[in-house]
Amino acid sequence: QKEVEQNSGPLSVPEGAIASLNCTYSDRGSQSFFWYRQYSGKSPELIMSIYSNGDKEDGRFTAQLNKASQYVSLLIRDSQPSDSATYLCAVIGAGKSTFGDGTTLTVKP
Amino acid sequence: EAQVTQNPRYLITVTGKKLTVTCSQNMNHEYMSWYRQDPGLGLRQIYYSMNVEVTDKGDVPEGYKVSRKEKRNFPLILESPSPNQTSLYFCASSGWGNQPQHFGDGTRLSIL
Numbered sequence: 001q002k003e004v005e006q007n008s009g010p011l012s013v014p015e016g017a018i019a020s021l022n023c024t025y026s027d028r029g030s031q032s033f034f035w036y037r038q039y040s041g042k043s044p045e046l047i048m049s050i051y052s053n054g055d056k057e058d059g060r061f062t063a064q065l066n067k068a069s070q071y072v073s074l075l076i077r078d079s080q081p082s083d084s085a086t087y088l089c090a091v092i093g094a095g096k097s098t099f100g101d102g103t104t105l106t107v108k109p
Numbered sequence: 110e111a112q113v114t115q116n117p118r119y120l121i122t123v124t125g126k127k128l129t130v131t132c133s134q135n136m137n138h139e140y141m142s143w144y145r146q147d148p149g150l151g152l153r154q155i156y157y158s159m160n161v162e163v164t165d166k167g168d169v170p171e172g173y174k175v176s177r178k179e180k181r182n183f184p185l186i187l188e189s190p191s192p193n194q195t196s197l198y199f200c201a202s203s204g205w206g207n208q209p210q211h212f213g214d215g216t217r218l219s220i221l
Binding site for chain 1 (some may be wrong): 138141149150151152153154157165167168174199206207208209210211212213214215
């Protein structure tokens with residue numbers, strides 16, 4: 001079992017829809033959780049960070065964390081074609097950083 | 110401008126020829142890390158450092174060395190590169206306390 005698993009893609013949504021990205025992790029000692037966006041050939045770019053249970057909203061993005069279920073998600077509202085990218089879930093605990101394989105999102109105009 | 114700088118950006122070399130990829134950050138970050146990214150395998154951590162003279166293995170350390178003699182620099186050394194080390198490499202840094210990481214632009218290595 002992988003330490004960080006993301007829902008298999010690719011994911012395709014129409015412009016204006018909500019895109020839902022999911023991630024589960026195996027280490028209960030994990031302390032910090034991040035979502036990064038990565039365009040092809042580019043470096044990962046931080047979108048959201050979340051450290052405690054519940055929801056965190058930033059513009060069109062909402063991150064949700066449930067430590068009991070070891071689950072973190074990212075919702076993108078009013079999806080735009082520019083949101084088309086690969087989204088990486090990252091989990092950090094005691095210095096060690098583990099990334100999921102990523103989910104590729106395509107937003108169709 | 111706050112940044113993580115990697116050099117070179119691209120390198121084609123041959124098996125067995127030692128190479129070093131440099132990484133430097135100007136944000137006074139304690140934590141630095143190296144990753145490789147391969148199609149279908151995501152980002153995998155090679156080594157990380159939580160401060161000067163403190164380094165630790167990540168998930169795929171075999172064939173790599175690192176050093177952290179200064180806070181700002183964290184070079185990745187391939188003593189005897191092999192074709193299976195052909196990959197896209199990223200250096201990243203962050204502040205203390207499990208903060209989000211800032212990534213460099215990446216180094217694409219091809220080892221023939």
